[in-house]
Structure formats: structure tokens, C-alpha cells
Amino acid sequence: MSKFLSYEQSGVSIDANDQMVEQIWPAVAGTFGPRVIEAKGGFAGMFRLDYDEKLFKKNYKNPVLIACTDGVGSKVQLAAKIKKYDTVGIDLVAMSVNDMLVAGAEPLFFLDYIAVNKLEPPVIAELVKGVAAGCRQADCALIGGETAEMPDTYAKDDFDMAGFAVGVLERDKIINGENVRKGDVILGLASSGIHSNGYSLVRNICFKQLALKMTDTPEQLGGAVLGDVLLEPTRIYVRPVIKLLSQYKVKRIVHAMAHITGGGLVGNIPRVIPKNCDAVIKKSSWPKPKIFTFLQNAGPVDEEEMYRVFNMGIGFVLVVAEDFADSITGKLKKYGEKVYKIGRITKGAGKVVLK
DSSP states (O other), X not given: OOSSOOTGGGTXXXXXXXXXXXXXXXXXXXXXXXTEEOOTTOSSOEEOSSOSSGGGOOOOSSEEEEEEEEEOTTHHHHHHHTTOOSSHHHHHHHHHHHHHHTTTOEEEEEEEEEEESSOOHHHHHHHHHHXXXXXXXXXXXXXXXXXXXXXXXXXXXXXXXXXXXXXXXXXXXXOOSTTOOTTOEEEEEEOSSSTTSOHHHHXXXXXXXXXOOTTOOOGXXXXXXXXXXXXXXXXXXXHHHHHHHHTOSSOOOEEEEEEOOTTHHHHHGGGGSXXXXXXXXXXXXXXXXXXXXXXXXXXXXXXXXXXXXXXXXXXXXXXXXXXXXXXXXXXXXXXXXXXXXXXXXXXXXXXXXXX
């Protein structure tokens, strides 16, 4: 036995890291487009803002870079609980790219950070496959990342994730809510479920109060497996919304957008409307996923609190010119979204009014 102490004896394996890099490379490279300058094993990822090829050249006039960072929160604990690692990476990408989409930005590239107790290459490979899947949905490249093995910081089987996205938009096309006016229509795009916010409350209700298992099939969920419902990945709205915006090169008919994350409709819409306007939302204008009714009744949770914590079935909001509301709805439905007219803009004090 060697008298020298090794890094591996301290809980960190360099060999496992090398194996992990080889296992994740196909998933990572699968997100590359022609703007990525490939440098496997490099210290940083490289990305061209434009193409050389005339056919695909973007011809930016006054490009603005936009950046976002976010995590998945305690949803990762549920993934660890049943060792299902292939979906939270999609959540990770969604939380950043949906945020930058609010300004009308096209995501360019993404970076991830994964911290674990013990580096198990197959587990990391599953996590990164999820990140890569999210990047493909958002049409952005996964050009780098970091995996940290920290046995003294994370308990056995624990892990955490953070993501970082960079996008681009023309300066004169930035959507910032300044054009919002009385009479505008509020369109809601359906969520895929809880998305990635409110999981501390979810875990409290489901596992502390009700003592449920992830494999249970509560009657209130229509026989669906609880774990499947809770781990349903966040919907990524990039493709349909970017495609929609590209249809209106001159007219500015989308006046504001909001990603409905922590704070719900009442907390996120006021971030993008003027202080002299209210957003009046009709709660009966869209169907609520069963999971929200289940959580509200089981808590029990006050309805006002539900709308402050969860998206309640609406994951993304567009405030649009009244005359274009029907045509925009039709386009978004054609692009695969479930779209609901959930309210209108009125004179007010910069808040959401639920009716």
C-alpha cells in the first residue's frame, strides 16, 4: 500500500471524470450547428455570432447579447429519489431560454454546471443527455460545462444543477413592454404541468403530509403516476415564439411577454407591463391541470397562494395588439401550442387582477 495520499482517497476520481467526458460527448456534439467552433477538450467553448455562408448569414445590424442563469431548485431531489435523471436537464435549459425569450431573443448557446457527491459517469451522462435534449428543443448549442465532485459538500446521491444561456436580438426589436396599452389581449400558452417552481411546497404536501411515494397513483390525478407528473419537464417555448416574431418584421404587434415562473401570473406579468396598466385575468378561461387541484385540496392551500406559487397551467404569456390577437392565436396553435385568451390590459396600477 502506498504511503502517499491520493485525490481519489479524498473522494474525487479523475479517472471517473475522464470516463464521464467520453460518455457525454455524443450528446453534447449533437447540439452543434455551423456556428460552433468545435474544440473537444478545450478550456472554453467558442461560437460565431454569424455564419460565413451567404445563404444562412444573419446580417445583424445592431446585435445585443442577452444572458440568463438559473437552476431547477428542489425538483432535483425528486429526480434523485427515483434515480430518474434524463428530464431535469430539459428543465435546466427551459428556465434560462424561456426567460430570455421574453425580450424576443434567440438563444445561441448554453453552459451547464453539475455538482455531485460522487461522480458516476452513467448518471452524469443521463443528466447531460437531458440538457442536450433541452438545447435541441431551444435550437441552441451546448458548448461547455463543469462537473464538480464534492463529497464533503453533498450527501450521498445528492446533486444540484445550474445553467447559463447566451442569446442575441436586434436592439430595435427588443420587447420590453413599453408598447403595452389599454385593450391589449393577454394570451396564455399552456404549461406542461408544474414546471420548475414551487417544489418545496409540493414536497411538503406530497411526502411530509400525505406520506406518498413517487410510484403512487392518486385517484385525483386520474390514475397517473405521481413521479411522472412531478418530473414532467418544463415546456420550452422558443421555437413557436421565435417563429411567430419572425412573421412580423415591421409591425410590433407583440407588446410584452412573460415567463410564468416563481411568483405565478400575479408576480411575473407586472414585471413587463407599465405602471399605469393592470392585467385583468379570467381564471376560468383555461383548463387547470389536475395536479394543481390535487395540491390545493390536499394542502389545503389558499387559492391566492396557489396563484402566487404556481403557473396554474399557463407557462408563458404574450400581451398582443387586440386587432392581431386572433391571427396570433391561430399561428401559435399551428406551431403546436395550446393557446388561451386569458385576459385584457386595462388602466390601473401595474398589477394583476384575478377574476
